[in-house]
Amino acid sequence: MKVLAAMSGGVDSAVAAARVVDAGHEVVGVHMALSRNRNQFREGSRGCCSIEDAGDARRAADVLGIPYYVWDLSEKFEETVVADFLSEYAAGRTPNPCVRCNEHIKFEALLDKATALGFDAVATGHYAQVLTSTRADGTELRELHRSPNTAKDQSYVLAVMGPDRLQRAMFPLGAFETKDEVRAEAAARGLSVSAKPDSYDICFVADGDTQGFLRERLGAKTGDIVDSDGTVLGEHEGAYTYTVGQRKGLRLGRPAADGKPRYVLDIQPVSNTVVVGPAEMLSVDRVVGDQSVWLADDVLEAHGVGTPDAPGAGASSAEPSAWIDAEVQVRAHGEPVPARVRSVPDASGPTGGMEVELVGATLRGVAAGQSLVAYLGTRVLGQSTVVSSSRSRPAEPAGVGAAEPARSA
């Protein structure tokens, strides 16, 4: 196969590329230039995509003996990932740019370009596994699974790619247990990046100051901080600087009447208001997501969705599916929580929505805009973007009666 190895300059993608070469495929290494901002070309490589990173990727390609190119996807990146980041915050939601990058850039723009240029697949250094099985009709079913390395598992940010893209994605690091093993393999292969620190932070915020970045792009806008009754407690300089579930940085001056710490419950961008309250009001056990992507059409079919003769056709249907017992995760490295999940028709788009009811558990601080991923064991069932969350019953057994109204953002 002709495989495009996306090489960031980090150790993971270098080892991933090496493994694809070892597997006997025809490999070409490509580094994506994603930043148009000269400030992003940082001298010390702290994260991703500086000139040094491009150089590291080139050296890794040299060692592996594969051709190497740099492709400029910065315009598309700005239009999709960065624009989404800003518009989500401005709308009072919490984006996950890494999910959007996988959705629009790595497994869309890059993958589509690679396919047009004759490649069969794109390989990345993500920690996830693709396992194949055979359907009843004999066709191949590709499943996305967690990496056995639970600390590094990135299936959560990959779920958004959907089954069609999964057909042409390769994750050579899938079976690695630990990062140390990856580094050891890099060192053994003579890849100088074996000791390079992992990237962190958001790749397009050069100095790591996300708040500063948002302030610069969105401008300061003073508004009220209120409690759930609407009582004004204080002032803020931009609703976008807050995230549901946040406790720090509220700067309210006086403590709550009951002395308990307060958390951001809701962000209301139209009125530029931030709603705060005690921890128990953060807990939710119902979540609704939209723009769903389902990676297990076989499971959905078994639960009454889709046409049996069109596997992988997606989950659009006029009726909700039956409930599926699963686990859900709402943060990249959050604990999965038992739940039941079903697909629901959604007026906003063809992919439909996802309804989640937690079973015997609650989640705290689920913000609209977050990515919600449902799992069956280690297998990714589907992904959607949180629209709203609510509590169907009081979090504390004593004294708080009726159900809370659904809270949307």
Next chain:
Amino acid sequence: MSSAAIEAYAQQMALVGNPSSLHSAGRAARRAVEEAREQVAGSLGARPSEVVFTGGGTEADNLAVKGLFWARRVSHPERRRILVSAVEHHAVLDPAFWMAEHAGAEIVLLAVDSRGVLDVDALRAELAAHADEIALVSVMWANNEVGAVQPIDAVVAAARPYGVPVHSDAVQAVGHVPVDFAASGLDALTLTGHKLGGPVGAGALLVRRSLEVTPVLHGGGQERGIRSGTLDTAGIRSFAVAVAESVAARETTAPRLASLRDRLLRGVAERVPSATLRGPDPAVEPELRLPGNAHLTFAGCEGDSLLYLLDSAGVQSSTGSACQAGVPQPSHVLLALGIDEDDARGALRFSFGATSTESDVDLVLEVLPDAVARATTAGLTSVGTRRPRSDREVSS
């Protein structure tokens, strides 16, 4: 590198002697340098004393722009303007802009027409309006991207009456079109070895003795104090051999390259309808284009797609875009020709040289149509963005 240039280099490398030393070994090395100097001068219609050896074309361009500007400012501080064509190589543009930021210069970009040829009337108007404020003019002899040969005679004739010195970056021109320093009337001229089958890292600035040039490199005072640094005897010898060879062969080489290039262009016109020739059309004005240069843009394609597809098929061409900090930018040359950014992204330059053959042309014509078809598809897949989420109703 040509075999003669390699041989000269290898031979000289084995010999000991700093050309600036006064003992026998030094004098022997000095002799090699001076013979090289005479060889370069003789090939280019210059006097040996006008040849300043440098570490290549970029260094020579820096020396010309900065050195001539700084020297002029000493006697004429009001002369702050540097006139450069809009299609100069970065080795001329960047020092000029740097001088604007750090040395009080004012840059005037001289426009070119849609073929990339200098608008001499605009230059004349600028000179007429601001002659007393101009420190120097720099216009390349021929453009490296679209091959346009510039009207150097007219430029010199325009500037001379005002006493404004003229420098020309002739890196692409030497060995391809006739270049005679004395006959040109230029005050300074840049050339480099690696465009002539010589080594990288060796070049020269030809500069009239009468001109004051402030050095960029200070040190041991070599090259009459203009360019300090131990003379690279082997590089210089090899460079001189390459210059002499390519100039001597030009009358045979140039028509041969032109014929290969023209066949390529005819073939592309037949097979790839989306291709547009950029720069002067050699079928119409052959004297205005470098014989070995072909430059095309392909509508709807991106250069990096084409580059990859051709490279993997054994055709090594250039997208011509300057790699600024790792991210390819559309070429300033193409933008100066009035080509829009999208078209400028799908650009390919094919350069022919001493080792080019008919089968090279055959290979390009064979692989290019399919590469363009694929690259067009790839270009289209990058179009279109999702509707941003915040477009949807936001509940308060």
